[in-house]
Amino acid sequence: MTTPIPPIEGKTTVDVSRDRAFALFTGSFGAWWPRQYHIGAAEVADVVLEPREGGRWFERGVDGSECDWGRVLAWEPPERVLFTWQIGGDWQFDPDPSHASEIEVRFHADGPEQTTIEVEQRHFERLVGGQGVHGAIEYGGGGWVALLAAFSALVATEQGDGPS
DSSP: OOOOOOOEEEEEEESSOHHHHHHHHHHOHHHHSOTTOOOSSSOEEEEEEOSSTTOEEEEEETTSOEEEEEEEEEEETTTEEEEEEOBOTTSSBOOOGGGOEEEEEEEEEEETTEEEEEEEEEOGGGSTTHHHHHHIIIIISOHHHHHHHHHHHHHHHHTTSOOO
């Protein structure tokens, strides 16, 4: 039996409606995802999460190449999206869905123009080299706390408030 690896979590609150937070998070990945976090040979032009169950999560390179990262398992706007991370310890896409960790993002309306976003990335033990991936995300890049800070900065800029 494989030893479970703890999930990585993050949480942020943004001053937009839940509908808008969901739309920005899922539809503007490329606008907030740090460009240095990619696995393709080319520099990143965009990061895309296709808006449907079964959709792809992938990077598009400046040269037009595409490199898969995972698949959308649940698409429930504006409440929740669940998608896989199928990048193993060799930092390559693993097409075997049994080797996928999961990223669940929940959007909670705190008011008409305020939303709390909670992220949990779990099941790292399913990945080939999952302990190394967990360590790189949690300690190398600041994990989902840092990623959500980048997202929050995008939302603040969108609102004309500048970074908070």
